[in-house]
Amino acid sequence: MALSGAEQEFTSGSLRKAIFMLSIPMILEMLMESIFALVDIFYVSRVSVNAVATIGLTESVVTLVYAVAIGLSMAATAIVARRVGEKDLKGASQAAVQVIILGVLVSVIVSIVGIWYAKEILALMGAEPDLISEGYGYTQILIGGNLTIMLLFMINAIFRGAGNASIAMWTLILSNGLNILLDPIFIFGLGPVPAFGVKGAAIATTIGRGTAVLYQLVVLFYGIGKIKVTLQDIAIRISVMFNLIKVSLGGIGQFLIGTSSWVFLMRIMSEFGSEVLAGYTIAIRVMMFTLMPSWGMSNAAATLVGQNLGAQQPDRAEKSVWITGKYNAIFMGLVSLVYLIFAKQIIMWFSNEPEVITYGSLCLRVLAAGYVFYAYGMVVIQSFNGAGDTKTPTYINFFCFWLFQLPFAYLTAITLDWGPKAVFLAITLAEVLIAIVGIIWFKRGTWKLVKV
Template sequence: MTQSNKLTFKKLFKYFIISVTGKETEFTTGSIRKAIFMLSIPMILEMLMESIFALVDIAYVSQVSVNAVATIGLTESVITLVYAIAIGLSMAATAVVARRIGEKDIKGARESAVQAILLGIGVSALVGGVGFFYAKEILALMGAEPDLIAEGYGYTQLLIGGNITILLLFLINAIFRGAGDASVAMWTLVLSNGLNIILDPIFIFGWGPVPEFGVMGAAIATNIGRGTAVLFQLAILFFGWSSIKIGFKDVIIRAQVMFNLIKVSMGGIAQFLIGTSSWVFLMRIMSEFGSEVLAGYTIAIRVMMFTLMPSWGMSNAAATLVGQNLGANQPERAEISVWKTGKYNAYFMLLVSLVYLFFAKEIIGLFNDAPSVVESGGLCLQIIAAGYIFYAYGMVVTQAFNGAGDTKTPTKINFVAFWLFQLPFAYLGAITFKLGAMGVFMAITLAEILLAVIAIVWFKKGYWKKVQV
């Protein structure tokens, strides 16, 4: 290694340590490349932890039964509707908090954070009640067979019933990211997923005085892990260990601030409801081909999340940079940040796509060796990976709109790509033209390519720079 390379490596390592310890919080001045690195590293690690959680869950549950894996697939296709609300509120929280931080309005950022949390609590209570009392009916609606419902309804009941841990974990981390405290968000997920990895086998298979809960044990471990992380997040906010400190006097409803958050979040919620409801319908189509094909699809999606989550990390960095730089009245710096982030994300996704194209079946086989599971899961990985470079830019540009508070534009793009194109194509390909699962996989890839192209074209028009939040 040359002296120059040693210096570069030493510099990158120094920046890495600064980024994960959260010592750098100024992103509206200085090097854009450095700002992307400082925000992206903890966000990528945060999302990697989330995807590791998903992989660990599926690895343990795969040892229970094929029905158990299919139960997770069906439940999570429904709970993505909860994620839609969580992410929609999170986008609003990140956009508004980032804008206030960019304006140096710490009081406004604090007030927005409190109203976001109160909104999250209210929504999760409503969703949790429905999920807890109607778990069997939800699985039946998704096309689950009676034996699957009998084995897996407890998982569905606990996961949707305890959705407050999912929603608040998303939401409070979004507040931290908007404030530029990406490292804090990362460490909360390290705690959450570390606990889940330890508790999963204990509750799934039983250990000592803990009985064997099967697939339901995965939900118990998830709720304990995420619930503990939420308590940790609240402690950070109330004790002032981040850029935003909340006091008990702040925990009151502020109608104007809450209305502003709701206004911004409605576009985000609609945007992700469109995207995630399309996944629900895709899962419903996949259920037509039997539990083993469904299990292969579920495993493939979990494996994909391992690489899509880091990309989401870079995309979230772009959202924070856009929000803070617009708040600091620097729209051109915001735009440059987006294109640079998109380029780095594309490099990463290209490498991942090559791995999936060549080793898809071997990867699926690590989780389940049933031939039909490996066949369908491997095919899913290969077809979807073919569009990964488009995903890279699509995710970054979409999050840039959201970071600016322009949540309506991605909503319209999602509507065209997912509802007007993806769902009809998937049904026609899989059912009408009898392509089977391949029809669904092709629809997913082509829809994401379409989304990326439309998003880039609209982003270049620059209307997002004029949005006020």
């Protein structure tokens, strides 16, 4: 039932069942997204240390694209979920179209920058000349093809808001399957396909995501549920679009703050050389593999909050957050034990370079130490977003990332010469702080009064 294509409302009945029905496909969806990252690193690590470092530097810049995509996605989920809760299915479909139009406009601008200035982007991130010459093609293709990232995120957010998380999951299974098949072909070459090296990982990923987007559009236009886009819906509706932009600005702001801090952390890490940078990149990819299921549970909480606020049931919305947070904390606590014990062995799957293994395993252990805090922090922050209150997480992110994490990382890693471990510690402490501040603010209850 949880994996079927049926859309559902979650404004009545058992909350535990509702969390299960939403979480299972969302967890699987997020696992699929993180497998992208692991598969690329697994194959690319066979090319060179520079190739792995290229992915790390490029991905840190691409996270700025993710910030816009996720910000618009949160607005899409909040508005669609609210309209479904209000039984306004036409309004939900119209909001979906405006999301897609906005995504296309933004991605075209980003593509132009990525294609023309790939070398300059890597240089700005502190890449050495040999890394730039080897890796700039990867950067060109991944940023140039960002439309696939943008639409994949945003259309899946529409499905989630409608209560159909399973479509989002199957979409990512399709894109991942293609990526896994195409990665070795384009990276190492096969038959008439030449070996593209690290550039091949970007080609495979873009083809996989692009195919999944086509599938999403088919489902939307020939839909199997509440959200079905018709030809009459395809028009720019100024009022709907401005409402979407208004709600998304906070989401975009909070993720731009988070992702730009990620870029600065990667820039600090580049000061310690390609081996340390590669270890850090592998550890972050491995960490994201288990962070994504947690993000899936957080998205489930966001949908429950949105639909129940739309149905005038704020107490039920709040209760769903605390139950989801508890389940998430149990999951993340178990994962942290695995990472603390087996960090070195996990990193060795991806590299046999001693320095890469040393710093990769240290990073994994330090980050895992804060996993239980991440669990509650993510659920609470996503719950604000599900309510349409995207401003509160923006303030929290600004304080925890820009006013605490970045100054702490730079001061300790560079000025006090603590080295890479200081950056790892800065990440964990900032996430702990987000959880504490987020829970205190959530208990105030002002998110229950937000209108979208």
